Amino acid sequence: xxxxxxxxxxxxxxxxxxxxxxxxxxxxxxxxxxxxxxxxxxxxxxxxxxxxxxxxxxxxxxxxxxxxxxxxxxxxxxxxxxx
Amino acid sequence: xxxxxxxxxxxxxxxxxxxxxxxxxxxxxxxxxxxxxxxxxxxxxxxxxxxxxxxxxxxxxxxxxxxxxxxxxxxxxxxxxxxxxxxxxxxxxxxxxxxxxxxxxxxxxxxxxxxxxxxxxxxxxxxxxxxxxxxxxxxxxxxxxxxxxxxxxxxxxxxxxxxxxxxxxxxxxxxxxxxxxxxxxxxxxxxxxxxxxxxxxxxxxxxxxxxxxxxxxxxxx
Numbered sequence: 001x002x003x004x005x006x007x008x009x010x011x012x013x014x015x016x017x018x019x020x021x022x023x024x025x026x027x028x029x030x031x032x033x034x035x036x037x038x039x040x041x042x043x044x045x046x047x048x049x050x051x052x053x054x055x056x057x058x059x060x061x062x063x064x065x066x067x068x069x070x071x072x073x074x075x076x077x078x079x080x081x082x083x
Numbered sequence: 084x085x086x087x088x089x090x091x092x093x094x095x096x097x098x099x100x101x102x103x104x105x106x107x108x109x110x111x112x113x114x115x116x117x118x119x120x121x122x123x124x125x126x127x128x129x130x131x132x133x134x135x136x137x138x139x140x141x142x143x144x145x146x147x148x149x150x151x152x153x154x155x156x157x158x159x160x161x162x163x164x165x166x167x168x169x170x171x172x173x174x175x176x177x178x179x180x181x182x183x184x185x186x187x188x189x190x191x192x193x194x195x196x197x198x199x200x201x202x203x204x205x206x207x208x209x210x211x212x213x214x215x216x217x218x219x220x221x222x223x224x225x226x227x228x229x230x231x232x233x234x235x236x237x238x239x240x241x242x243x244x245x246x247x248x249x250x251x252x253x254x255x256x257x258x259x260x261x262x263x264x265x266x267x268x269x270x271x272x273x274x275x276x277x278x279x280x281x282x283x284x285x286x287x288x289x290x291x292x293x294x295x296x297x298x299x300x301x302x303x304x
Binding site for chain 2: 028029030031032033034035040042043044045046047048050055057
């Protein structure tokens with residue numbers, strides 16, 4: 001159980017860092033949409049285009065790191081397998 | 084040729100010729116119509132959602148930026164008298180958008196924008212001052228009333244108008260003119276009773292607004 005919890009903690013940490021990286025290391029809150037600015041050719045006006053896309057934010061990364069710490073900490077509650 | 088025609092008109096006038104007088108009267112009417120051309124009414128309702136307002140709040144702990152696209156309203160513009168420009172730009176408050184869904188819910192909620200009870204944000208331009216014309220571009224200060232969340236304040240904001248004559252056909256395939264309006268200005272949320280004095284470390288009191296809109300005036304109307 002001790003080793004299994006540590007593996008779970010490591011997996012959560014690696015996966016969350018990977019997802020955060022794929023989201024572009026976004027340092028703000030999570031987003032459910034992404035707004036891009038485009039330019040109207042005739043008027044020259046900049047206008048927003050909203051695309052539905054999930055961006056992994058720092059609060060999600062923080063939550064994953066917290067779960068990792070809990071799993072890792074909990075692993076010490078179990079005895080070492082002496083066999 | 085023109086001189087000869089004018090001379091004939093003159094001769095006809097002298098001879099009290101009816102057709103000459105008629106032509107002269109028609110010319111006079113045409114000229115006066117040109118001089119006193121009616122101002123053009125531009126409609127800012129935009130189904131393509133190009134018309135937009137951006138807002139930015141830069142607080143010490145957090146920077147929030149968002150958009151809004153539910154723009155409508157009309158502006159009466161006379162290319163010969165830009166100072167006489169008047170009109171109203173209305174924003175549907177429910178179209179205010181930030182990318183974070185929880186933040187958006189809070190923003191539209193009763194504690195902040197209270198969109199259910201105050202569905203419209205509007206600017207009514209009453210007069211234009213300090214008008215500077217540079218070709219098709221007109222820079223001015225728009226004096227008017229800005230209403231947010233049921234609070235109306237008199238404001239003066241810088242505006243840049245660009246009159247694009249005959250360009251509507253390129254955009255909407257309908258003959259007509261376009262009027263592009265750009266305006267950057269700042270308001271204080273405390274002035275408009277938007278949760279005044281609360282959470283200023285995360286939601287700044289000053290709201291920077293960038294209005295980017297274009298109005299259409301089809302000539303066939």
